[in-house]
Amino acid sequence: MVSLADLRAWNPGELSEICSVLQARTQILVHEGDDYGKTLPVEGWSGPAADDAAAQHRSLMHGLDTIAAGAAVLGKTIGQASDAITGVQHALTNAEEVARKYGFQITDSGGVVDTFAGKQVPPDLHPEDRARTRTQLVDEVAQILRTATDIDTDLASVLDRAAAGQFGTGDESTVTAAAADGMNDPGLTLPEPPPNATPAQKAAWWATLSDAGRNILIRDRPGSIGAMDGLPATDRDRANRIVFGRDYQDLQHQRDDIRHRLDGMKRSDPQQQEEYQALEEQLDTLNGKIAGMDQVKTRLDQALPGQPPAYLLGINPANSGQAIVAIGNPDTAANVATYVPGTTAGLNDGMATDIGRSDSMMAMAGKMGSPSTSVITWVGYEAPQSIIPDAISTSYADKAEPSLRNFQDGLGAAHHGAMNSTVIGHSYGTTVVGQTARDLGLPANNVVMVASPGVGVDHANQLHLDGTPQDQVGQHIYSTKSPTDPVPIISNFDGPDIGLDHVDPLGPDPTTAWFGGQQFQSDAGNPLTSHSDYWLPRSESLKSMGSIIAGRQP
Numbered sequence: 001m002v003s004l005a006d007l008r009a010w011n012p013g014e015l016s017e018i019c020s021v022l023q024a025r026t027q028i029l030v031h032e033g034d035d036y037g038k039t040l041p042v043e044g045w046s047g048p049a050a051d052d053a054a055a056q057h058r059s060l061m062h063g064l065d066t067i068a069a070g071a072a073v074l075g076k077t078i079g080q081a082s083d084a085i086t087g088v089q090h091a092l093t094n095a096e097e098v099a100r101k102y103g104f105q106i107t108d109s110g111g112v113v114d115t116f117a118g119k120q121v122p123p124d125l126h127p128e129d130r131a132r133t134r135t136q137l138v139d140e141v142a143q144i145l146r147t148a149t150d151i152d153t154d155l156a157s158v159l160d161r162a163a164a165g166q167f168g169t170g171d172e173s174t175v176t177a178a179a180a181d182g183m184n185d186p187g188l189t190l191p192e193p194p195p196n197a198t199p200a201q202k203a204a205w206w207a208t209l210s211d212a213g214r215n216i217l218i219r220d221r222p223g224s225i226g227a228m229d230g231l232p233a234t235d236r237d238r239a240n241r242i243v244f245g246r247d248y249q250d251l252q253h254q255r256d257d258i259r260h261r262l263d264g265m266k267r268s269d270p271q272q273q274e275e276y277q278a279l280e281e282q283l284d285t286l287n288g289k290i291a292g293m294d295q296v297k298t299r300l301d302q303a304l305p306g307q308p309p310a311y312l313l314g315i316n317p318a319n320s321g322q323a324i325v326a327i328g329n330p331d332t333a334a335n336v337a338t339y340v341p342g343t344t345a346g347l348n349d350g351m352a353t354d355i356g357r358s359d360s361m362m363a364m365a366g367k368m369g370s371p372s373t374s375v376i377t378w379v380g381y382e383a384p385q386s387i388i389p390d391a392i393s394t395s396y397a398d399k400a401e402p403s404l405r406n407f408q409d410g411l412g413a414a415h416h417g418a419m420n421s422t423v424i425g426h427s428y429g430t431t432v433v434g435q436t437a438r439d440l441g442l443p444a445n446n447v448v449m450v451a452s453p454g455v456g457v458d459h460a461n462q463l464h465l466d467g468t469p470q471d472q473v474g475q476h477i478y479s480t481k482s483p484t485d486p487v488p489i490i491s492n493f494d495g496p497d498i499g500l501d502h503v504d505p506l507g508p509d510p511t512t513a514w515f516g517g518q519q520f521q522s523d524a525g526n527p528l529t530s531h532s533d534y535w536l537p538r539s540e541s542l543k544s545m546g547s548i549i550a551g552r553q554p
Contacts, residue, residue, distance in 0.1 A: 102125060
């Protein structure tokens with residue numbers, strides 16, 4: 001296995017020079033070889049001497065074909081190796097800079113040593129940040145060594161195969177064709193992330209790839225890259241926009257097909273009524289998804305004056321549809337919030353409303369003193385589409401837990417520097433957030449529950465936030481409800497002895513004093529709209545959410 005000492009000694013510049021020389025000489029070989037290939041047959045020459053000459057000519061051409069194919073793939077592979085080494089050395093340099101910043105040193109053997117061992121750690125280095133950084137460095141160094149070894153192994157394999165004459169068939173019609181055959185070989189293969197990789201391990205894997213390698217993966221595998229938690233927002237956005245275009249076109253084709261089928265049917269025909277109605281329902285669903293995608297695209301491509309750019313971190317039109325849209329870059333923002341909508345959320349004509357709420361929270365956080373902010377609309381789960389029976393079941397939240405935890409882990413893995421993180425749930429979204437914090441914990445500084453029907457626990461101390469002592473969790477759990485909002489009124493019981501039973505499967509109201517969290521006020525309003533009014537301009541609830549996102553008290 002390659003060591004870090006080996007990696008530090010590698011010189012991609014020398015490989016690049018070898019690549020250039022080899023490619024130039026291959027071109028000479030190809031041109032001269034093709035000229036030699038034209039020397040026989042000689043018109044009018046026959047007999048034993050001519051036959052011997054032809055046999056030797058064929059043998060030499062066979063050898064030239066094999067050499068040209070090998071030289072072509074070697075030039076390609078050495079160039080790839082030079083590029084790949086640059087990427088992995090850059091990852092090592094970045095890791096070493098982070099290590100020095102937090103008081104660690106990366107040894108040649110790949111160890112991460114605490115340079116403050118037995119010494120006073122500077123007060124600006126928080127113990128939790130150092131512990132998180134050390135874990136991240138261990139993952140990064142392991143992946144750096146894994147990628148470097150993969151480069152070394154692939155290059156050695158190509159060199160051995162070229163030396164053995166294993167490229168090209170030797171029977172190509174020209175030396176040019178033989179070189180082209182050699183170039184068809186992939187050369188170096190891009191390493192894969194470890195099996196069952198965590199978001200942090202995926203981030204480390206991506207960091208070791210060269211720009212060219214990343215571009216290839218985004219081009220060839222946009223679906224998997226765009227959905228990979230831990231990767232930079234800019235790269236996920238590039239990949240997901242490719243996926244978006246393909247999915248949008250597919251939905252349009254499906255809609256056109258259904259319209260065409262409906263045009264050929266008669267609704268008044270009793271034999272066709274059932275099929276006609278089913279097709280109309282499918283058409284309504286498709287129209288809703290296309291409208292939702294139009295709304296996502298509008299925010300991605302047509303930010304209003306003063307609005308920050310948006311990044312597409314996830315898109316999936318299957319079932320009720322999923323979309324993850326970040327307002328502002330979460331990798332560089334000091335304050336990052338994830339907003340989880342509830343019932344009826346999905347890729348539909350309500351996406352603009354949810355994205356608009358994120359825009360509003362981001363703007364308010366800035367007014368409340370946040371130096372840089374990103375607010376993410378996270379519809380990364382299959383949300384219930386009806387209040388009864390869907391939203392009274394915990395099953396949707398059960399399935400969403402791993403996705404939300406992984407997404408939050410990915411935000412931390414991709415982030416540069418310190419980050420204040422907030423997770424905000426609305427309506428059934430609070431059930432998703434609460435159950436995730438209960439069962440898997442959440443890497444967040446604060447959690448906000450808005451208009452909750454229940455968060456899956458009886459008391460705030462049953463929730464878990466990474467890095468927060470359990471007896472202090474309640475200080476970081478905030479909740480609110482409008483006094484006129486019918487959803488928390490109807491779906492909750494205020495008695496502390498109700499518990500999680502068949503009467504209230506989602507759990508009790510988190511805004512009650514006995515729940516153990518912090519409460520903030522929301523304005524009273526029209527009961528018909530108050531469940532959605534928490535993000536109205538100048539509302540008390542929006543101001544409080546902006547303050548919490550900014551790292552202040554509501």
